[in-house]
Amino acid sequence: MESRDYIIQYKQDDQWRMHRLHYHEGIELMLVLTDGGDFFMDRKMYPLKKNTLFILNANTLHRDENGADGSVFKRYVLHILPSLLDQLSTPQTDFAEALKNSGACIRLTEEDSKRLARLFEKLRISMPPSFGTDILERITLYEILLLVCSRIRSTKKEHGTSNQDYNRVQPILDYLRKNCTDHLSLDELADHFMLSKHYLCHIFKKGTGFSVMEYVIQLRIITAQQLLRQGANVQEASEKSGFQTYSHFIRTFNSYVGVSPKKYAKLYRQGDRYAVNAEIHGIRKMRATMPG
Numbered sequence: 001m002e003s004r005d006y007i008i009q010y011k012q013d014d015q016w017r018m019h020r021l022h023y024h025e026g027i028e029l030m031l032v033l034t035d036g037g038d039f040f041m042d043r044k045m046y047p048l049k050k051n052t053l054f055i056l057n058a059n060t061l062h063r064d065e066n067g068a069d070g071s072v073f074k075r076y077v078l079h080i081l082p083s084l085l086d087q088l089s090t091p092q093t094d095f096a097e098a099l100k101n102s103g104a105c106i107r108l109t110e111e112d113s114k115r116l117a118r119l120f121e122k123l124r125i126s127m128p129p130s131f132g133t134d135i136l137e138r139i140t141l142y143e144i145l146l147l148v149c150s151r152i153r154s155t156k157k158e159h160g161t162s163n164q165d166y167n168r169v170q171p172i173l174d175y176l177r178k179n180c181t182d183h184l185s186l187d188e189l190a191d192h193f194m195l196s197k198h199y200l201c202h203i204f205k206k207g208t209g210f211s212v213m214e215y216v217i218q219l220r221i222i223t224a225q226q227l228l229r230q231g232a233n234v235q236e237a238s239e240k241s242g243f244q245t246y247s248h249f250i251r252t253f254n255s256y257v258g259v260s261p262k263k264y265a266k267l268y269r270q271g272d273r274y275a276v277n278a279e280i281h282g283i284r285k286m287r288a289t290m291p292g
Contacts, residue, residue, distance in 0.1 A: 005084035006141070008124045012074040022063065023218075027085065027099055028056040029078040029148060031108075031116055036071040039064045039105075044160030046105045048073070051113035055152065057103045058082065059222075061166075061173075061208065076120040078144070088141060098149040105158040106151055119144045165207035172204060173215070180219035181242035186212060216242075221256045224249070228265040237261060 006026075030053070032039075037048040041062040046054075048064065056062055064073075085096040108116065123140045127133045172193060176184070189212065190197040204212050224241035228234070235246065238261075243249035253261045 005087075006078060006080040008076070008078045008120060010074075010076055010121070010124060012072050014072055023059045023061050024056075024079055026058060026079045026081040028054070028060075028062075029076075029080070029144075030054040030056070031076045031113065031120060033074040033076070033113075033117065034072060037065050037073060040166075041105070041160070042103050046158060046160040049107070051108045051110060052158075053106045053108055053113075053116070053148070053151070055099065055104045055106070055148065057100070059177075060103050063209065076117060076124075078120065078123075080141075084141075085145075088138070088145065093146075095145050095149060098152065104152065105160065106155045107158060108151065108155075112147070112151065116144065116147055119147070165203070167207075169204050169207040172200070172212075173208070176212070176216055177219060180216055181223060181240065183242075183244070184216055217252060218256070221253060224253060224261065225257070225264070228261055229268055234261045234265070 032048050032052040032054070033050060035048065035050050039046045039048050039054060039062065041054065041056060042060050046052075082096055085099065089095045089097075119140055123137065123144065127136070172189070175189075175192070186197050186201065190200045193200065195203075201212060204215075208215065210218075220241045220243060224237045224243075227237040227240055232240065234250075238246050238249035241249070243252070250260065253264070257264055259267065
């Protein structure tokens with residue numbers, strides 16, 4: 001099911017592997033239902049095991065791949081925007097604060113895992129709009145968030161193994177996040193970190209799976225989306241997000257998001273679910289599969 005503020009999906013894949021690290025603007029909750037494979041999150045690697053819950057903060061780099069033994073990778077994934085967490089929170093129960101900086105891996109009990117899976121499936125199944133269905137949807141979201149936040153507070157977090165390649169480029173990533181809207185060149189970046197341009201590109205690609213400029217473009221696209229949602233016109237979004245030319249911005253936005261900036265802003269104002277997919281994933285709409 002999809003709304004303006006969240007997307008819930010059930011996925012299952014054979015021989016699944018994300019070739020690149022990626023990230024989302026919203027909070028991601030992933031409940032793993034099968035064993036096999038690895039999950040890279042925030043500089044560490046975690047084994048993918050049944051009844052594991054991953055909580056990812058906004059813009060957390062991550063990548064998963066299942067094992068080479070032919071096993072099927074099954075999981076529920078919920079993306080939820082911070083704005084919805086704010087709406088659901090109260091002064092006493094602040095979901096946004098509870099999930100803030102909570103990027104974690106938690107091993108759930110079999111009972112908790114089944115309970116959470118039932119709630120995810122309940123939320124995923126679309127009900128025909130009628131009196132009270134919107135309230136029932138919110139109740140299910142409340143149940144999910146209360147269970148997850150409770151387990152964050154009471155369950156010991158798993159400690160993954162460090163990824164040294166990613167550790168080496170972390171300062172570069174931090175610098176790019178802070179300066180992505182400025183004019184950036186590989187020569188200037190290499191000088192700033194006192195590295196050769198070739199070595200800088202090599203370690204960045206090895207540590208993240210994508211090039212320096214690919215990462216900069218992704219950050220600029222996210223910035224442009226935020227500006228468009230806040231009411232900026234296309235020209236303003238182009239200039240303030242760091243693109244050097246208007247035509248390059250239009251082409252790049254279309255390529256990454258799947259619609260033009262103008263259409264994206266229009267769809268967002270209308271509450272269109274396509275815009276929500278682009279907003280949360282930063283890429284074209286993802287396919288959901290039915291549980292088997």
